[in-house]
Amino acid sequence: xxxxxxxxxxxxxxxxxxxxxxxxxxxxxxxxxxxxxxxxxxxxxxxxxxxxxxxxxxxxxxxxxxxxxxxxxxxxxxxxxxxxxxxxxxxxxxxxxxxxxxxxxxxxxxxxxxxxxxxxxxxxxxxxxxxxxxxxxxxxxxxxxxxxxxxxxxxxxxxxxxxxxxxxxxxxxxxxxxxxxxxxxxxxxxxxxxxxxxxxxxxxxxxxxxxxxxxxxxxxxxxxxxxxxxxxxxxxxxxxxxxxxxxxxxxxxxxxxxxxxxxxxxxxxxxxxxxxxxxxxxxxxxxxxxxxxxxxxxxxxxxxxxxxxxxxxxxxxxxxxxxxxxxxxxxxxxxxxxxxxxxxxxxxxxxxxxxxxxxxxxxxxxxxxxxxxxxxxxx
Numbered sequence: 001x002x003x004x005x006x007x008x009x010x011x012x013x014x015x016x017x018x019x020x021x022x023x024x025x026x027x028x029x030x031x032x033x034x035x036x037x038x039x040x041x042x043x044x045x046x047x048x049x050x051x052x053x054x055x056x057x058x059x060x061x062x063x064x065x066x067x068x069x070x071x072x073x074x075x076x077x078x079x080x081x082x083x084x085x086x087x088x089x090x091x092x093x094x095x096x097x098x099x100x101x102x103x104x105x106x107x108x109x110x111x112x113x114x115x116x117x118x119x120x121x122x123x124x125x126x127x128x129x130x131x132x133x134x135x136x137x138x139x140x141x142x143x144x145x146x147x148x149x150x151x152x153x154x155x156x157x158x159x160x161x162x163x164x165x166x167x168x169x170x171x172x173x174x175x176x177x178x179x180x181x182x183x184x185x186x187x188x189x190x191x192x193x194x195x196x197x198x199x200x201x202x203x204x205x206x207x208x209x210x211x212x213x214x215x216x217x218x219x220x221x222x223x224x225x226x227x228x229x230x231x232x233x234x235x236x237x238x239x240x241x242x243x244x245x246x247x248x249x250x251x252x253x254x255x256x257x258x259x260x261x262x263x264x265x266x267x268x269x270x271x272x273x274x275x276x277x278x279x280x281x282x283x284x285x286x287x288x289x290x291x292x293x294x295x296x297x298x299x300x301x302x303x304x305x306x307x308x309x310x311x312x313x314x315x316x317x318x319x320x321x322x323x324x325x326x327x328x329x330x331x332x333x334x335x336x337x338x339x340x341x342x343x344x345x346x347x348x349x350x351x352x353x354x355x356x357x358x359x360x361x362x363x364x365x366x367x368x369x370x371x372x373x374x375x376x377x378x379x
Contacts, residue, residue, distance in 0.1 A: 029330050030339035035377045042370040043086040049078050049370045055352040055363045059110040062163075064356040068116070069370075070108050075101055077108075077116070080370070082356065091129050093118075099133045101125070109160060119159050139168070139190045144183055146194030147172065155183065158225045162232075167247050168192070169232060171200070171223050179204065180223055182234055184247060197243055199254055203236040206266060206287055209273050210280040217280060219287075221266075228298045228305070237292045239265030240309075244335065261340045262309060262327055266290045288312040294349060296331075301358030304338070305331040308349045323347040350375070 042049070050071040057070040066088075067080040077091040094100045102122035109117040114129040117137070124137040141147040141155050154172045157180075161168055166187050172194075173180035179201045185192030203221035210217040221238040235242035241264070242255045257264065267290065270283045294308040310324040326346040330339035350362030350373065360375040 028339050028341070029379060030328060030341040033328075033339075033341055033377060033379055035375050038374045038376070039364065039366070040085060040372050040374060041366055042080055042372075044369070045087055047078075047087055047090065049080070049087060050074075051365050051368060051370060054365070057105060057108045058352070059108050059116075060354060061110060064354060064361075068108065068110055070105065070118075072105060082361075091131070093127060093131050099127070099131055101127060101133075107159065111161060111165065112163070117159075117161055119156070124156060124159060137168070139185055139192070141172075143190055144185065144192045144194060146181065147183070150174075158223065160225050160227065160232075161187070162247055163227055163230065169225055169247075171197075171225060171234070173204070182225075182243070182245065182252075184250075195245075195252060197234055197252075199239070199241045199243065200234060200236050202238045202265060206238055206270055207272055208270055208280060208283045208287075210275070210277065211273065212275050215277075219280075219284060221287075224295055226295055228296060233296055235293065235295065237294075240293055241265070242296070242335075255335050257329075257331075257337045259329075259337070259340060261342065262291045262311075266292075285315075289314070291327075297353055297355055297360075299355040299358065301355070303333055305333075305335060306355075306360075307331070308353070310349050321348075324349065 049069065050073060053072055055069060057072055059068050060066070065081070065083050067082055069078045069080065071078065075093045075095055077093070079088045079091060080086070081088050095103055101118045102120035104122060105118055105120040107119040111117055111126065115134065116127050118125060118127060125133050126135045126137065127133050137159070139155065141149060141152045144155065147155060151172045154174065156170050157173065158171045159168065168185040168187055170183045171180050172183055180197065180203065181194040182197050183192055183194050200223050203223050206221050208219040221236050223234070223236045226233050232245040232247055233242055234245065240257050240259060244253045244255055245251070266287060268286065270286050271279065274280050274283060289312055292310050297306045299306060307329045309327040309329065313323045313325065315322055324347060326343045326349055328341055328343055329337060332338050350360065352363040354361055360377065362373045362375065364371045364373050
């Protein structure tokens with residue numbers, strides 16, 4: 001199946017600045033932002049790239065030249081050249097056996113030396129590109145200072161390995177109640193400690209648990225870990241506050257931002273326990289109609305961090321995709337807020353966004369083919 005790599009070009013200029021003068025100051029670098037969009041397709045050759053899960057189980061090379069996308073059905077990894085816009089090859093992994101990666105995976109991390117960290121509900125381990133299991137990742141809560149037996153089942157929530165492969169990180173805690181911690185474990189000794197991150201406790205405040213005779217559903221605000229520029233960033237969708245963790249110096253810094261365009265966090269209360277689907281959706285509506293913050297994105301060209309946020313508009317009906325007000329924020333190298341704007345021509349946040357060569361790439365599915373919307377910003 002041969003497809004042209006360049007699917008379409010749509011040079012459409014948008015004016016995205018806020019019209020509210022009190023939200024725009026001379027120091028707002030996004031005040032007069034505009035952008036154009038190109039849509040491009042990846043050529044899969046004679047293969048098929050399974051997009052059933054979008055890019056949820058994927059990772060990028062540090063230079064943003066290669067995408068690694070796991071097919072959760074056959075456990076193959078598509079290696080995609082983002083320079084030539086083509087599928088280079090597929091890497092195959094076993095589900096079971098001594099080299100098995102397991103049936104149910106929730107995260108993929110690219111590691112140095114052509115290795116992957118596959119995190120799953122059955123097992124978590126490091127694997128070579130050739131499909132060999134190199135190390136099983138398992139740490140007991142008893143080996144982590146500040147953890148106890150009750151934390152055993154959640155100790156690897158959000159597991160990541162530092163880029164130098166010296167530390168393991170996670171955010172254990174009870175999804176249904178309580179606080180969350182940052183855990184740092186030495187990769188060699190498998191000994192570690194828990195670090196208090198109280199600014200992330202807001203995520204637990206907005207949990208919603210549906211318990212009934214027929215079903216059980218859980219909603220929690222997402223707490224995420226990401227490494228950018230050699231530092232670990234801990235943040236959550238319920239608020240703009242974040243932690244910057246220098247794991248080499250073992251130094252934790254709270255980042256706060258004086259947003260003028262949006263609230264700094266979700267407000268009010270929700271019922272944490274409900275017994276019907278209607279009650280669950282009603283409580284969810286209280287949260288989706290408030291601000292929700294995305295992860296930070298680093299741009300090597302502008303030397304800035306960026307972050308999207310969204311507020312969902314009222315639901316029209318069950319068939320119409322729900323639209324959102326989309327916001328973009330800019331931060332300097334020291335995480336000082338230097339710009340904010342509403343992108344009024346967007347009704348959804350770009351999916352799995354990343355900067356490459358000064359342009360923002362966002363995943364799109366074009367008739368079940370892997371594509372990207374490439375945003376060129378003009379400041």
